[in-house]
Amino acid sequence: MTLQRWKWTIAYDGAPYGGWQSQPGGNTIQDHLEAALSEIRGLPSGTRVHGSGRTDAGVHAYGQVAHIDAPIDLSLDAKAWPHALNARLPGSIRVLDAEAVPQDFHARFSASEKTYVYRLYLGKILPPMLWNRVWHIHNSLDVGALRHAGQCLRGRHDFKAFAANRGKNSPPPATTVRNLTKVEILEEPDNQLVLSFTADGFLYRMVRMLTGTMVRFAQGKLSESDLLSLLDDRELLKTSACAPAGGLYLRDVAYHPRG
């Protein structure tokens, strides 16, 4: 059977789901996508969806990327895929786009860069519509200090202090060095502050641990030398600050241009 590989861009509200990765319970993004696929005629049963990476329970996405292989004679083109899938998915998961890609494209291994955003809410009472979608910061926070912390963390570092363990069934990453190429702080209307992180890859819970640490620094609970020592690979420190899942969004995944 000749196969066509398809690249999908997917957005989701993570609040009702147990994360990206398939689980026995079945209520994950991958499970819902595979259930939608199983209703499409002409696809072999058990067709798998390969994501660019897992997102944790409660984490959202504006632009998660995944790929699947489908028989080349399947009568669904790039325009028809989103429509066919969205008709079978819950409204809180949407396939935004589909693109035919070469067989050597891999949603995870071909990724060159990812961008995550983390949303903070600084107002007094959290609007109901933002519940589970931002981190509500109750104490005052110095935005200048937050920017400064971002600039300290930016660059190629050993980020092992900002990595959680995935559990005993997951091997530790080969290296904990990552190139955090961009950290931006954007003030939005309605008391929202958005932290944006771009890197060649992220360790497990890295964005939430970076955010938690930056917020502590911006609240005066952590000194600059404490912050810098977390980046010192001779130290065996681990940050204890981890921002909640609900404020985190996978914004997009970039791929090397194909030659």
Add this chain to the structure above:
Amino acid sequence: MTLQRWKWTIAYDGAPYGGWQSQPGGNTIQDHLEAALSEIRGLPSGTRVHGSGRTDAGVHAYGQVAHIDAPIDLSLDAKAWPHALNARLPGSIRVLDAEAVPQDFHARFSASEKTYVYRLYLGKILPPMLWNRVWHIHNSLDVGALRHAGQCLRGRHDFKAFAANRGKNSPPPATTVRNLTKVEILEEPDNQLVLSFTADGFLYRMVRMLTGTMVRFAQGKLSESDLLSLLDDRELLKTSACAPAGGLYLRDVAYHPRG
């Protein structure tokens, strides 16, 4: 027991709830507020919350108003009320403000004007974060025609064609004449269009029926004479267009200034 009347301003995401009004099932906004009250020491058990009006299942509020009576010696002031209640409420219901009011204030009967907004989404694929929070319009819509329909409907009219029956246990309203003082159409970023309606009062489902009718007109499915005949009190017409609950928000309730 001497009582103090308190006026609350309340915001909620209506999606998870069975509307405002208390029900045997218990999952309504009023039920959750009364459950929160029942945990506050010093309040007589069974203290009732009186809303400015019912909102249907799935309808949201930025500024619903309600009142309660509490013993005058209760040690909660205007600042402490929202905090005490929000600590006991789900995150999708927030008390924004509390204000001590005279005993003759009534959330429903003292209201002089209400404003509702209705949110339309005009883009191709509905972002997951807007699911249950807007009405997704798939076919093209003429914004100029929508504004024109709004201007036709504005004013004092018999709106009986825009009223649904509440059911056999609710008596019909004494009059179906209402003064729709303002209809505004606001174009927002991200493909959203917001319709705002202000009146001295609204009939049951009136905003959803006005919106549904205006959208039909703006899609060329209803002529101007059809629209105008719905306002003719000699006719026995009823609009069959009713916009879904999820796009509707009670924005605020105004009261006569107290002399």
